[in-house]
Amino acid sequence: MSSHLPATVPPAPGGGEDGATGDLVLAPAAPPGTERLVADLREEVSRLIVAELERLADALAPDSDGAGRRRPGGRPVDRVVASLDLADAVRAAVHDAAGDAVRAAVAATCDRLADALEGHAAVADGVAVLSVAVDVTGTHAWETVRRRTARAGAFVEERVRRQLRDLLRGVADGDLAAxxxxxxxxxxxxxxxVLSGLEIPQARRDGVAAVAEAADVVAATRWRASDDCPHAWHARMDGTVVDCGDPFVVPAVEGGDQPGAYPRAVFAVGADEPFGCRCAQDLVLAADVPTDVRELRGWDGVDVDCRVTDRQYGVWLDHARDGEDFAALLARIDAEYSRTRAAETFCNGSKKQLYGWLAEYGLK
Ligand SMILES: [Zn+2]
Structure with missing residues (x-):
């Protein structure tokens, strides 16, 4: 378990209108490495922009023998500023970093789901270990990441170009480069x-949303608003539950600094206004997720590593006390029952099977 929060808590009141939802799984806190991803992307974007601005400054220098040379038909500064070339490099940097953030969030969320399923089935490690792995590449959330990061490069290039035009307006030719x-x-x-603070945390939320879409064991998702989120309208979304594959509809609010185009439908918490958002997206287990882990074997994305035989699992399921694994149960049976009675009660009368189990667990 990777967070101080429990893997599951009781279902949210009002969640799942049709009653088809079960335990609530809290989204994991920032997976390890998130701060590094933010710092690395900040540094990389900054480095790309500074390098390109240095190139432009060289071209604008009075002694430049290249693009900065004055030519008939317009100031060289316009031509040089127009040549600003950042979109592809910034897009690639953001895309790679966001991809890493999504993958880290998917892994952490799958771990959280596996913990939740183990809790749901109340299995100890000695009985069964569950793991969850999903392919998120076909999800709405993944597509959203791809589209958002694709826009980031052109956005930055256009903004920097406009900023340069404003900055250089009225500056004497000899002072342009400096x-x-x-x-x-x-x-x-x-x-x-701005880009790292927007893209990495949102990619993390997108990763949680992608798991919600891709994992069979998740029926719905819930918006958990944060008091630290600066967007007042996100508070209105707190506790909203939607079925997987359905969008959250974020309302328009009066006053404040909400931009236009609301209400908006989004597939991941925070996607309408990612910058500064601190909200989280919780998952709600499907109500028909079985408590018998053997029945989870057919569920897409869930891997069941049963550490006992099916027969042993059946005995454990019917007779174990809370927190008791099969070894502890067998020791208790051996202490409380004669072997003849234990064989009759737990092994269909087969003393051979009982002795086999006792030998397996060092109790013979
Ligand atoms: Zn928020």
């Missing part, structure tokens, strides 16, 4: 900070 160099680090860090 002006660009003087602001390069600041511009680079601004976009590095």
């Amino acid at each position: 002006t660009v160099r003087g602001r390069a680090a600041e511009i680079g860090d601004d976009y590095g900070r």
Whole structure:
């Protein structure tokens, strides 16, 4: 278990209108490595922008023998600013980092789901170990990540280009290069900070949403608003439960700084306004998830590693006390029953089977 929060808590009141939902699985806290992903992307975006602005500054230098040379038909500064080339490099950096964040979130969420399923079935490690693995590449959430990160590069290029035009308006030709160099680090860090602070946390939420869509054992998802989220309208979403595959519909609110185009339908918590969002997306187990792990074997994405035989599992399921694994149960049976009676009660009368089990667990 990777977080201080329990894997499951009782279902949310009002959740699952049709009553087809079960235990609530809390989304994991930031998986390990998240802070590093944010810091690395911030640094990389900043580095790309600074390097490109340095190239432009060289082209704008008075002694430049290249693109900065004054030519008839317009100021060289317009031509140089138009040549700003950031979109592809920034898009690739953001796409790679967001992909890493999604994969980390998917892995952490699958671990959380596996813990929840073990809790649901009340199995100890000595009886069965469950794991969850899903392919999220076909989900709405994954497609959202792909589309959002694809836009990031063009967005940054256009914003930086506009900023440069404003910055250089009225600057004497001889001061152009120094002006660009003087602001390069600041511009680079601004976009590095904004993009990394937006893309990585949202990719993490997208990863949780992708698991919700892809895992059979999840029936619905729930918006958990955070007091630390600056978007007042997210508080209105707190506790909202939607079936997997259905979007959250985020309402329009009066006043505040909500941008236009609301209400908006989004498939991941926070996707309408990712920057600064601290909300989380919880998963709700399907109500028909069995408590007998043998019946989970056919469920897509769930792997059941039963550490006992099916017959032993049946005995354990019918007779174990809370927290008792098969070895402890067998020791208790051996202490409380004669072997003849134990064989009759638990092994269909087969003393051979009982002695086999006792030998297997070092009790003979
Ligand atoms: Zn939020």
